[in-house]
Amino acid sequence: MKRYEIFVTGKEGIFDPAGEQSKRALANLGYQGIDELTIGKLIRLDVEDDVTEETVREMCRKLLANPVIEDFSITLLEEA
Amino acid sequence: MKRYEIFVTGKEGIFDPAGEQSKRALANLGYQGIDELTIGKLIRLDVEDDVTEETVREMCRKLLANPVIEDFSITLLEEA
Numbered sequence: 001m002k003r004y005e006i007f008v009t010g011k012e013g014i015f016d017p018a019g020e021q022s023k024r025a026l027a028n029l030g031y032q033g034i035d036e037l038t039i040g041k042l043i044r045l046d047v048e049d050d051v052t053e054e055t056v057r058e059m060c061r062k063l064l065a066n067p068v069i070e071d072f073s074i075t076l077l078e079e080a
Numbered sequence: 081m082k083r084y085e086i087f088v089t090g091k092e093g094i095f096d097p098a099g100e101q102s103k104r105a106l107a108n109l110g111y112q113g114i115d116e117l118t119i120g121k122l123i124r125l126d127v128e129d130d131v132t133e134e135t136v137r138e139m140c141r142k143l144l145a146n147p148v149i150e151d152f153s154i155t156l157l158e159e160a
Contacts, residue, residue: 001115007122008122009122009124019123022123022143022144025143026139026143029139029142029143031131031135031139032128033127033128033130033131034125034126034127034128034131035081035126035127035128036124036125036126037123037124037125037126038123038124039121039122039123040121040122040123040124041119041120041121041122042087042088042089042119042120042121042122043099043102043117043118043119043120044089044116044117044118044120045114045116045117046114046115046116046117047113047114047115048112048113048114048115050113051111051113051114055111059106059109059111062109063102063105063106063109064102
């Protein structure tokens with residue numbers, strides 16, 4: 001069994017309403033010094049050993065990320 | 081300026097419908113060997129140098145995470 005961690009983040013220049021709103025809400029709570037806040041997805045995927053990173057990349061392109069507006073990166077965490 | 085990365089993930093045993101649905105969708109696409117798929121949040125927070133990790137922890141408890149059903153971890157990425 002191994003675990004991949006996939007980070008899905010909005011592409012540069014794509015509006016991130018959830019991030020923008022959280023940033024404003026923090027300011028309203030009195031927090032200062034916040035320059036930028038973006039919210040992406042962290043996907044943890046536990047798979048059998050024979051599932052390769054190339055296959056995971058394909059899963060991201062087909063389903064887990066939206067390649068038009070999102071970037072993704074894949075990290076292999078552990079192998080047991 | 082420094083950047084914190086915050087990972088917000090569902091607590092053990094809390095139902096994760098988005099993860100469950102993605103797992104099923106991948107199976108329907110023909111992918112095999114998927115044991116577990118969970119979806120959390122990756123928050124990137126760029127702040128002024130005087131914003132401490134303790135302050136970020138407070139932001140998480142108050143707004144960015146829901147401590148009842150979510151865990152969060154904070155990493156300081158860079159300092160410039």
